[in-house]
Amino acid sequence: MSTPMRLLHTSDWHLGRSFHRENLLDAQSRVLDHLVETIHTEGVDVVVVAGDLYDRALPPVDAVRLFDRTLARIHATGARAVLISGNHDSMARMSFATELIDASGVHMRSSMEGVGAPVVIDDEHGPVAFYGIPYLEPEIARHHWHLTERGHPAALGHAMDLVREDLAGRPGTRSVVLSHAFVTGGEPSDSERDISVGGASHVPRSLYDGVDYAALGHLHGRQTLSEAVRYSGSPLAYSFSEEDQVKGYWIVDLDASGLAGAEFVRAPVPRALARIRGRIEDLLNEPGWERFTGHWLQITLTDPRRPAQPMDRLRERFPHALVLDFAPEGGGPERRPVTTKIAGRDERAVVADFVEWARGAPVSEEESALVDTAVEKIRLQEGGH
Structure with a gap:
């Protein structure tokens, strides 16, 4: 009996964030402990983290240590990891030493130059191409790619064109896209940073047509926009508007033909809010x-x-x-x-x-x-x- 490739889709860790002056590092550490345990218990092959790894571009030292320790623990499970930067992260800092880190099986994608160049991971059914699209600041992306239109739809639309162009040269390859964006139909929370500067903030779900799975980050509530397009949400609540949200991560299976199913695993709640x-x-x-x-x-x-x-x-x-x-x-x-x-x-x-x-x-x-x-x-x- 064939075994599917199993992914764990998570996002929006926001390491270093506080909650109304309450330090959340211990709570974040407990949730990431559970995430690593889930990798073991669920037999996860690849962890995909869809941005906002830190809460700010210059994170505190303790947050960096927690991130470093978590990546080491993920690596120790035998799972691979693909991560992208989000709008809270520094794109330049997160792209440091990526070629060296790639050798460990942890793949950080945090530059526009790398969009359209996948991380290819094989299983018994063949290759799976993981395309990392970090958060794209529309005006920076417009100048970098010499786009004629402004806004998030233009920037992300061009990124997906690069993905499809590469994928067209890989017949039979299954595909996963990591993207940090506000997709139309998603429900926001109070704790997300506004990304409307630089044009329309929303992008249509149809941008992700043609890939087997789109692992989204930015919105903090888990959401299924289609079977193949999902937000995992943040693993912790970061505003009182999230009091009724169920936090956790998606476990996603890819078989020989593509997406075979997805199941949500709940994360622990270190302290409930109301x-x-x-x-x-x-x-x-x-x-x-x-x-x-x-x-x-x-x-x-x-x-x-x-x-x-x-x-x-x-x-x-x-x-x-x-x-x-x-x-x-x-x-x-x-x-x-x-x-x-x-x-x-x-x-x-x-x-x-x-x-x-x-x-x-x-x-x-x-x-x-x-x-x-x-x-x-x-x-x-x-x-x-």
Whole structure:
């Protein structure tokens, strides 16, 4: 019985990223541990990583070490790896020493010069050509290839023309394209960087017609645009808009005729996240909210008036609360414009009026005492000059 070539499709690792100032390196390390375990358990032959390996062009040292360690572990499994740079990565830096690294079976494709030149990997059914198309900045690509049209569709369309031209000279060869782009029909999240600068941000799915599998990166939710065109999504959630997304990677099989099937493997969730809302006393006291005490939280308070020290109080019950918003029921108290002249008025009265206008409630006795102290200190300093 013949054995298909098995791929693991992943993308958007964003190593070095933080989540509302929370360091994610440990969480990313745990997910990549699982990815390596999946390579073992699923018998993966080739790992394809479709861009945004790092979160920024100059990643922190710890992120580089994690990336280096992960590539070494992938290599140790016996699997090959093909990777491309994304819009968060530095194309020039990621293309360093690629010929030398190729010898290890890890193939980084991060230059326009390499588009259309595949990594060819053989199995019992023959060759499979892996074409890496890194994220293409439209204006840079236009000048490099002397294109007459602007925008992402023109740049990626030309890249795919180069792929098809090469593939036409390889009859019977199966093909996989790695591409980092926003394909029409994909659903974005809040955590993706806008790539609309330089022309239209979307490219049509039809650009990938004619290849056996297109492994996409950029959008952070797993998505199936067609059987042969898929986003793996990021292996971790990077915004609260991703709270309902299932994270992981695609396991893709290629048999003698091409795509034979794809199955999604879930990644572990180091810490769940959620968005909750309600009045502060309800959130602090009602038993139903207890299940969120271990989550990273975005909390929206609906109290008619802004409570005092809300985040400190909320973190006593929800220690991982990260974001606090206010959406008063009924729109909250009327916000009157500050039109009163302040010339000649006591500073304490001006501050008190501002606080009441800003939050819809008068200053407390404790706050008033703090204002008195601050005003006296200012007057003493002014009197000393």
